[in-house]
Amino acid sequence: MRRYKNHFLIGKIVEVEAYLGEQDPASHAYNGKTKRNEVMFWNGGHLYVYFTYGMHFCSNVVTEQEGIGHAVLLRAVEPIGGLEVMARNRHITLRAERDKQNLCNGPAKLCEAFAIEREENGVDLCGDDIWIAEEQRPNSRPSIEKSTRVGITRGKQHQWRFFLRNNPYVSTGKPVQ
DNA sequence: CCACGGATTGGCT
DNA sequence: GCCAATCCGTGGA
Numbered sequence: 001m002r003r004y005k006n007h008f009l010i011g012k013i014v015e016v017e018a019y020l021g022e023q024d025p026a027s028h029a030y031n032g033k034t035k036r037n038e039v040m041f042w043n044g045g046h047l048y049v050y051f052t053y054g055m056h057f058c059s060n061v062v063t064e065q066e067g068i069g070h071a072v073l074l075r076a077v078e079p080i081g082g083l084e085v086m087a088r089n090r091h092i093t094l095r096a097e098r099d100k101q102n103l104c105n106g107p108a109k110l111c112e113a114f115a116i117e118r119e120e121n122g123v124d125l126c127g128d129d130i131w132i133a134e135e136q137r138p139n140s141r142p143s144i145e146k147s148t149r150v151g152i153t154r155g156k157q158h159q160w161r162f163f164l165r166n167n168p169y170v171s172t173g174k175p176v177q
Numbered sequence: 178c179c180a181c182g183g184a185t186t187g188g189c190t
Numbered sequence: 191g192c193c194a195a196t197c198c199g200t201g202g203a
């Protein structure tokens with residue numbers, strides 16, 4: 001969830017990938033702490049935002065204790081509330097169901113929809129700007145599928161991508177073999 | 178539906 | 191210089 005300009009932007013996380021720092025050649029933290037990745041080494045519960053491909057931001061939830069650079073990349077979100085604002089942020093119009101599914105179905109798309117950029121790097125997820133709440137459906141049993149991760153060249157063997165089965169809002173990116 | 182390539186910055190060798 | 195935890199438009203089946 002995000003509080004943004006007098007709106008609530010609400011989404012359900014439907015796809016993530018784990019990046020395990022020093023033991024994971026695909027992780028930004030693989031070669032230790034730098035200015036870019038330093039938030040990855042903070043306490044769990046912070047947001048690590050990075051800029052990539054010269055034009056996109058992607059976001060991660062930092063998961064370990066201080067000094068250990070583990071994080072979970074947020075790859076797709078099912079938009080629940082504030083869709084009009086998200087669509088404006090994404091520069092698209094909501095007409096068909098298809099447009100709704102294209103709103104947040106990628107790590108850079110969800111950042112654009114939720115207006116997550118450089119300024120949000122290091123945000124405390126226990127604060128009141130961006131946070132993660134428990135889903136209000138205690139009896140639901142989501143079936144979680146796993147696969148290899150998307151768009152990487154190293155660490156391909158690990159099945160560290162997790163997503164909800166049959167959820168139409170998962171990303172279109174293809175896992176590496 | 179699928180494959181391909183261009184866009185465009187910054188981090189690191 | 192090389193290339194990336196991506197996205198989107200184009201062109202063909």
